[in-house]
Amino acid sequence: MTPDRNTQPSAPASGTAVPCLEIDALTVLRGQRLVIDRLTHRQNRGELCILTGANGAGKSTLLRSIAERLPAESGHIKCHLPRVYIGHADGLAGAISGRKNLQSWAAVNDIMVTGADIEQALAGFDAARFADMPVQLLSRGQRRRLALARLLLAPAPSLWLLDEPNTGLDQDNQTRLETAIAAHLLAGGAVMAATHIEMARSAATIHLAIGL
Amino acid sequence: MRPFIAQISRDLDIAWQNRQDVVVMLGFFIIIIALFPLAIGPKSAMLQSLGIPMIWIAALLSSLNGFDRLFAQDVRDGWLDQISLSALGLGWYAVAKAVSHWLTASLPLLLITPILALMLNIATTKLPALMTALLVGTMALTLLGIIGAALAEGARRSSALIAILVLPLAVPVLIFGALAAATDDGIISPHLMLLGAMLALLLAMAPLVAATALKIGETESGI
Numbered sequence: 001m002t003p004d005r006n007t008q009p010s011a012p013a014s015g016t017a018v019p020c021l022e023i024d025a026l027t028v029l030r031g032q033r034l035v036i037d038r039l040t041h042r043q044n045r046g047e048l049c050i051l052t053g054a055n056g057a058g059k060s061t062l063l064r065s066i067a068e069r070l071p072a073e074s075g076h077i078k079c080h081l082p083r084v085y086i087g088h089a090d091g092l093a094g095a096i097s098g099r100k101n102l103q104s105w106a107a108v109n110d111i112m113v114t115g116a117d118i119e120q121a122l123a124g125f126d127a128a129r130f131a132d133m134p135v136q137l138l139s140r141g142q143r144r145r146l147a148l149a150r151l152l153l154a155p156a157p158s159l160w161l162l163d164e165p166n167t168g169l170d171q172d173n174q175t176r177l178e179t180a181i182a183a184h185l186l187a188g189g190a191v192m193a194a195t196h197i198e199m200a201r202s203a204a205t206i207h208l209a210i211g212l
Numbered sequence: 213m214r215p216f217i218a219q220i221s222r223d224l225d226i227a228w229q230n231r232q233d234v235v236v237m238l239g240f241f242i243i244i245i246a247l248f249p250l251a252i253g254p255k256s257a258m259l260q261s262l263g264i265p266m267i268w269i270a271a272l273l274s275s276l277n278g279f280d281r282l283f284a285q286d287v288r289d290g291w292l293d294q295i296s297l298s299a300l301g302l303g304w305y306a307v308a309k310a311v312s313h314w315l316t317a318s319l320p321l322l323l324i325t326p327i328l329a330l331m332l333n334i335a336t337t338k339l340p341a342l343m344t345a346l347l348v349g350t351m352a353l354t355l356l357g358i359i360g361a362a363l364a365e366g367a368r369r370s371s372a373l374i375a376i377l378v379l380p381l382a383v384p385v386l387i388f389g390a391l392a393a394a395t396d397d398g399i400i401s402p403h404l405m406l407l408g409a410m411l412a413l414l415l416a417m418a419p420l421v422a423a424t425a426l427k428i429g430e431t432e433s434g435i
Contacts, residue, residue: 068296071428083297089290093222095229100222107218110299134229 017044019080020159020190021066026075028058028065035061038075041208043192045081045157046185048205051194057211059194060088063161066192081159081190088163090147094136098127098146101135106153113153121152125176141168148173151180160184162193215300216308223312226285237274238320244270245328256333263332264342264393268349268386271321275350276378278317279357280364280371282309283426287365292426302423310358310418318350341401342393348407349389355414356381362422365429385410 021043028036035058043049051059064070066077067085092101099118106113122128125145130138135146144167151160160181166174181191227234248266252258286292295305325346329339360378364370385407392403 064293067293068427069293085293085297087290087293089288089293091290091294093226093285093289093291095226096222100225104218104222104225105294108215108222108295108298108300110215 018046018188019043020045020157021080021192022076022078023066024076024078026062026065026077027073028061028070029073030058030061030070036065036210039210043190043206045188045190047190048181048185049190049192050205050207051192051210052207053210059210060163062210063087063163063192063194066159067161079159081157082155083159083161084151084154085161086147086151086163086165088167090143091150092135092143092146095134097133098122098131098135098138098149101146102131102149102153105150109154111153111155117153121149122146124152124180125149125173139168141170141173144168145173148177148180151184157188158184158190160189160191160193162191162195164195165193166195215298216304219295219300219305219308220312220315223309224315227312227316233278234316234320237277237317238324240277241270241274241321242324242328244273245332249332259333260335263329263334264338265390266332267325267328267342267346268390268393271318271325271346271350272353272379272382272386274321275317275353275357276375277371278313279361279374279378282313282358282361283365284370296427302426303419306358306362306419306422306426310354313357314351314354318354322346322350338394341395341399341404344399345389345392345404345407348404348411349385349392352385352407352411352414353378353382355411355418356385358418359421359425362425362429365426 019042021041023039023041026036026039026041027034039062041049051062053059061070063085064087065072066079067083067087069085069087091105092098099122102118102121103113106118119128122131125148127142127145127149130142131146135143138146144165148165154160165177169177181193184191245266248262249259252262283292286295296302300308322343325343326339329342330336334342356378357374359381360374361370363377364373367373388403388407388410392401392407395401395403
């Protein structure tokens with residue numbers, strides 16, 4: 001799959017649901033402990049799914065399973081869109097600059113980006129000011145903004161898997177994140193997020209309770 | 213191909229920022245080799261026969277150093293999470309890691325070896341065979357190290373574990389490498405061919421084993 005970020009997304013026609021994520025009877029063990037027990041879930045393009053549940057209920061486990069970082073014990077996950085995962089770790093190398101981190105991320109995903117695309121993604125989270133500093137000198141929130149800028153580089157219809165995306169973000173950048181999510185959903189993408197913080201709600205929000 | 217090149221250039225970028233690591237490893241290599249003559253004494257006949265094995269052992273020990281950080285950094289940063297969803301895939305990622313590790317850890321050793329060989333009074337006529345054998349041998353050792361590093365990823369005291377995993381497997385490389393380097397019948401000896409066969413086998417196996425180990429390894433904590 002070679003995603004081209006300039007492809008115009010086919011906007012989801014109102015009324016017809018386009019499934020992008022199908023999970024069937026997913027069971028995941030963590031160590032010897034059963035964390036997710038026969039979970040079935042359907043998500044369409046244009047939908048935001050908020051995972052709810054207490055700490056340790058298995059929200060991150062579910063996201064990591066969909067991101068292919070945890071093998072499932074049984075069940076199937078079918079995903080029809082390219083996935084972008086933002087986990088607890090930002091996926092940034094400390095020794096090199098944020099800009100280089102973004103460029104290499106785009107390159108390993110075989111996404112063609114120009115310098116202007118990178119600038120635009122950085123501007124989306126107001127990160128251009130510190131994008132040339134080594135990441136290890138940046139604060140928690142600044143790193144998170146660089147990690148989130150990846151979302152804006154990703155191919156247009158995609159599934160965003162966000163694990164506590166607003167950790168360390170200030171109020172302005174939480175608003176930017178919500179704006180980015182809203183625009184992404186309108187363009188036919190989908191989002192699954194684990195967050196304890198209220199996000200702006202829209203009609204297409206579904207809640208999925210996790211936990212045994 | 214672009215994702216593969218991008219991963220290598222990213223690793224080289226990071227290695228350049230941490231270039232003191234390479235200097236430390238080179239220093240370690242030079243010191244090991246410089247210590248041997250002090251212990252053995254200045255008898256040149258003995259030094260000549262021991263010189264090539266010494267270079268091999270020093271190269272083996274100093275290339276082990278650094279494997280514990282090979283994947284650990286990427287796991288901690290969350291880069292591995294990004295790779296497993298990327299167009300690159302874990303197998304090619306492991307090959308890219310091997311290439312960049314060889315370029316930053318083994319190539320400097322190879323470059324400095326002629327000078328050390330001079331110090332150990334190894335005849336210059338033996339140098340081409342020694343260098344060829346080291347070139348093939350260090351590549352094979354790097355691939356072994358990739359396997360060890362991927363298997364030991366996430367374990368406590370992973371550097372000791374990697375040494376225990378890799379050193380026994382490195383025995384054939386050491387045997388045929390030292391034989392190929394000390395041979396008198398030209399550069400292309402049967403020993404070198406066997407060494408090359410081992411490299412070919414490892415080239416096919418190491419990415420598969422490393423990718424599987426990285427895929428099933430529980431990596432990031434937190435549920």
